[in-house]
Every structure is written in C-alpha cells, then in structure tokens.
Amino acid sequence: MSGSEAAVGRAAASNGSSGEPLLSVRGLKTYFEVGAKRVLKAVDGVDLDVHRGEVVGIVGESGCGKSMTCWSILRMIDRPGRIVGGSIRFEEEELVTKSETEMARLRGSRIAMVFQNPMTSLNPAFTVRRQMLDMIATHDRVSEREATDRAIELLASVGLPDVKRLLNDYAHQLSGGMRQRVLIAMALSCNPSLLIADEPTTALDVTVQSQILELLEQIQQQRGLSILIVSHDIGVIAWLCHKVAVMYAGRVVEAGPVTAVTQSPAHPYTQALLASIPTPDTRGRPLSAIEGQPPDLSRLPKGCAFAPRCPVATERSWKAPPDLTVVAPGHTVRCVLYEGTP
Ligand SMILES: Nc1ncnc2c1ncn2[C@@H]1O[C@H](COP(=O)(O)OP(=O)(O)OP(=O)(O)O)[C@@H](O)[C@H]1O
Ligand SMILES: [Mg+2]
Known part of the structure; x- marks a missing residue:
C-alpha cells in the first residue's frame, strides 16, 4: 500500500480537530550555545497542535530538530541547550514555566514517551517485573499485588504472549520487538493522555516495524490516546497519522492533514521527501534522495533554509525566511512561491 493510499484511510477515520488542542506549541x-558566539538553532519557532484522539507526525531528514522538539515539550533539554522562547500549552497548563518537580510528576503520567532504542531504554540489570512495578509505583500508590496484576494486564494488552513468564525475564532475553512492546506497556501504565514516540520503530526489523505501528494504531483507537510520533519516513507517517508537520532546519515548513500534505504537497522539500519513497514502479531503482545536505543550524542562510537545495528557489528565497501561508483549510506552508496567494 502506498503512503498516500493509506493516508486516505486514516484521514477518513480522523477524529477531526475541533475544540481546544490537548497540546499547543507556539x-x-x-537553542544550543556551541561556541563563544555561536548559537545552534535546533528548534526555531515551531508551531504544533495535537487534539484529543489525534495522531500527529513530525517528519524530516536527520538533524532537522524532530527529537529536540519532543524533548523540549517534555522539558528534557540539557545544557548547553535551552528553551529560549515560545509556549507549550498542555491540558490548559503552560509547561515552559513549570518547575522541575512539576515536570517530573507530569512526565510518565500525563505525557508518556517511547524512544528509538528499546535496549537502552530498559535497564539490563532488572527484570521486566521490577521495571514495570517501579514505573507503576512512581505515579500510583498500589500494593505489590495490585501493581503485578496491572502489569500483567498491560503486557497482555500490547500483544505479548506468556506474560507471567515474561515478567521474570531480563531485557537481553527479549527480541527487539518484544522490548518495544514492554516499553509501550510501561508508557501506558499511568493512563497518559499524550504519548510521544520518537522513531519508535527505526531500530527494528522491517516486519517488526509494521507490527509495532499496528499496535500503536490499535492502542490509539482503543484508548482514544493522542500520539505525537517522529519519523524520518514519510510513508510511516502517512500510514499512521491524521496530521503531519514537515520539519526542515529547525522549522515546520509544511503542516496539515496527512491526505492534503501527501497528495498535494506544497513545499518543494515535502515534494522531494515524497519522491524519495520507493513505490512499486521505482523499487529496485536508485532512490531519488534529495541532493545536498541540510544546512549547519549554527550558520543558517538569511532566507529560506532550503534555498541552497531547492530546484525552484527564486531571488526572494535568499532574502528573508518565508512567511506562513494557508494553502487550504488547515494546510500551511512556508515557501516564497505561495506568499501573497489567497
Ligand atoms: N547536546 C547538543 N549540543 C549541540 N547540538 C545539539 C545537541 N543535541 C542536538 N543538537 C543539534 O540539534 C539539531 C537537531 O537535532 P535533533 O536530534 O532534534 O534532530 P532529529 O531531527 O531528531 O534527527 P535524527 O533523525 O537524526 O534523529 C542537530 O543539528 C543536532 O546536532
Ligand atoms: Mg531524532
């Protein structure tokens, strides 16, 4: 199934975007201070909304700020990095100004996370039981017995077999896919309203990747969970998400419903990303990867950051960053080609 065919299915099942967003980033x-006078702009003015029950994807090449956007939302940026501007509203609360204690309480409970490498996210020295129970105990005062029952239920709900035996296993005894399922079960243990998943399938074999994506879709539908998922693979995003934000050089260059963005991509960068997905016709032929490299985020060009690689850049592209233009309802783009269009 092609990315755009899948997108049609997902968009049809979309819960819509009405009402106050659950998460609203503005x-x-x-920024990272990387030298005496050098500032690396990892995230540079990102806007993002996730509504209840919605799956929103962030896509873009390596180094474009996808992970830093997620870590910023979780307020897990370490020095020399720092959130220097903007607002992150989650369930009507501002996260940027929250104390570290308040954030620690929120992480893992109302916002849960799943990261790329399921091996390093699990502690090799403890059994699955110990880690599940510790996670449950961090946020809920329940007896060991109740916590074990909950752990069994959660592990079974993410499709793991023989759960009682699995509780006594260590991470190295599990396959990559099983580890990621355990981590997803742990993430769900406190009934979060938002799950942030940063490349949750990248470290897995292709067949296991699709099983984990199917699991995420199933969890989302059963629990009405909101998911913010990062991938460098627009095909994955098209399959799973209702909406997508395409990032380039720390900025969102195009955003909108997944069907609109994948079927009528406006930004030349999105068009190039889509052209790089293998289809039945192009499989076996060399990938039309985008020529050139993303810019150094500490030395961004004055104008559009994509201009040096853009086949349709104009003189205007080099002068100042493009304004945000609405090309269709809910579909926005930052490209000079659309500026001034209604
Ligand atoms: N500790 C750090 N110090 C300086 N720069 C950093 C640090 N951590 C990340 N960066 C920079 O921030 C930018 C954005 O990185 P980020 O990890 O968000 O990219 P990404 O889109 O997630 O890429 P990938 O697909 O490879 O995971 C990169 O240029 C990276 O070099
Ligand atoms: Mg990343």
Whole structure:
C-alpha cells in the first residue's frame, strides 16, 4: 500500500480537530550555545497542535530538530541547550514555566514517551517485573499485588504472549520487538493522555516495524490516546497519522492533514521527501534522495533554509525566511512561491 493510499484511510477515520488542542506549541525555540558566539538553532519557532484522539507526525531528514522538539515539550533539554522562547500549552497548563518537580510528576503520567532504542531504554540489570512495578509505583500508590496484576494486564494488552513468564525475564532475553512492546506497556501504565514516540520503530526489523505501528494504531483507537510520533519516513507517517508537520532546519515548513500534505504537497522539500519513497514502479531503482545536505543550524542562510537545495528557489528565497501561508483549510506552508496567494 502506498503512503498516500493509506493516508486516505486514516484521514477518513480522523477524529477531526475541533475544540481546544490537548497540546499547543507556539513559536518554540530551543537553542544550543556551541561556541563563544555561536548559537545552534535546533528548534526555531515551531508551531504544533495535537487534539484529543489525534495522531500527529513530525517528519524530516536527520538533524532537522524532530527529537529536540519532543524533548523540549517534555522539558528534557540539557545544557548547553535551552528553551529560549515560545509556549507549550498542555491540558490548559503552560509547561515552559513549570518547575522541575512539576515536570517530573507530569512526565510518565500525563505525557508518556517511547524512544528509538528499546535496549537502552530498559535497564539490563532488572527484570521486566521490577521495571514495570517501579514505573507503576512512581505515579500510583498500589500494593505489590495490585501493581503485578496491572502489569500483567498491560503486557497482555500490547500483544505479548506468556506474560507471567515474561515478567521474570531480563531485557537481553527479549527480541527487539518484544522490548518495544514492554516499553509501550510501561508508557501506558499511568493512563497518559499524550504519548510521544520518537522513531519508535527505526531500530527494528522491517516486519517488526509494521507490527509495532499496528499496535500503536490499535492502542490509539482503543484508548482514544493522542500520539505525537517522529519519523524520518514519510510513508510511516502517512500510514499512521491524521496530521503531519514537515520539519526542515529547525522549522515546520509544511503542516496539515496527512491526505492534503501527501497528495498535494506544497513545499518543494515535502515534494522531494515524497519522491524519495520507493513505490512499486521505482523499487529496485536508485532512490531519488534529495541532493545536498541540510544546512549547519549554527550558520543558517538569511532566507529560506532550503534555498541552497531547492530546484525552484527564486531571488526572494535568499532574502528573508518565508512567511506562513494557508494553502487550504488547515494546510500551511512556508515557501516564497505561495506568499501573497489567497
Ligand atoms: N547536546 C547538543 N549540543 C549541540 N547540538 C545539539 C545537541 N543535541 C542536538 N543538537 C543539534 O540539534 C539539531 C537537531 O537535532 P535533533 O536530534 O532534534 O534532530 P532529529 O531531527 O531528531 O534527527 P535524527 O533523525 O537524526 O534523529 C542537530 O543539528 C543536532 O546536532
Ligand atoms: Mg531524532
């Protein structure tokens, strides 16, 4: 199934975007001081909304700020990095100004996370039981017995077999896919309203990847969970998400419903990303990867950051960053080609 065919299915099942967003990020800036006078703009004015029950994807090449956007939302940016501007509203609360204690309480309970490498996210020295129970105990005062029952239920709900035996296993005894399922079960243990998943399938074999994506879709539908998922693979995003934000050089260059963005991509960068997905016709032929490299985020060009690689850049592209243009309802783009269009 092609990315765009899948997108049609997902969009049809979309819960819509009405009402207050669960998560609303505005003008988020996360900078790293990397030298005496050098600032690396990892996240440079990102806007992002996730509504209840919605799956939103962030896609883009390596180094474009996808992970830093997620870590900023979780307020897990370490020095020399710092959130220098913008707002992160979650369930009507501002996260940027929250104390570390308040954030620690929120992480893992109302917002849960799943990361790329399921091996390093699990502690090799403890059994699955110990880690599940510790996770449950961090946020809920329940007896060991109740916590074990909950752990069994959660592990079974993410499709793991023989759960009682699995509780006594260590991470190295499990396959990559099983480890990621355990981590997803742990993430769900406190009934979060938002799950942030940063490349949750990248470290897995292709067949296991699709099983984990199917699990995420199933969990989302059963629990009405909201998911913010990062991938460098627009095909994965098209399959799973209702909406997508395409990032380039720390900025969202295009955003909108997945069907609109994948079927009528406006930004030349999105068009190039889509052209790089293998289809039945192009399989076996060399990938039309985008020529050139993303820019150094500490030396961004004055104008559009994609201009040096863009086949349709104009003189205007080099002058100042493009304004945000609405090309269709809910579909926005930052490209000079659309500026001034209604
Ligand atoms: N500790 C750090 N110090 C300086 N720069 C950093 C640090 N951590 C990340 N960066 C920079 O921030 C930018 C954005 O990185 P980020 O990890 O968000 O990219 P990404 O889109 O997630 O890429 P990938 O697909 O490879 O995971 C990169 O240029 C990276 O070099
Ligand atoms: Mg990343």
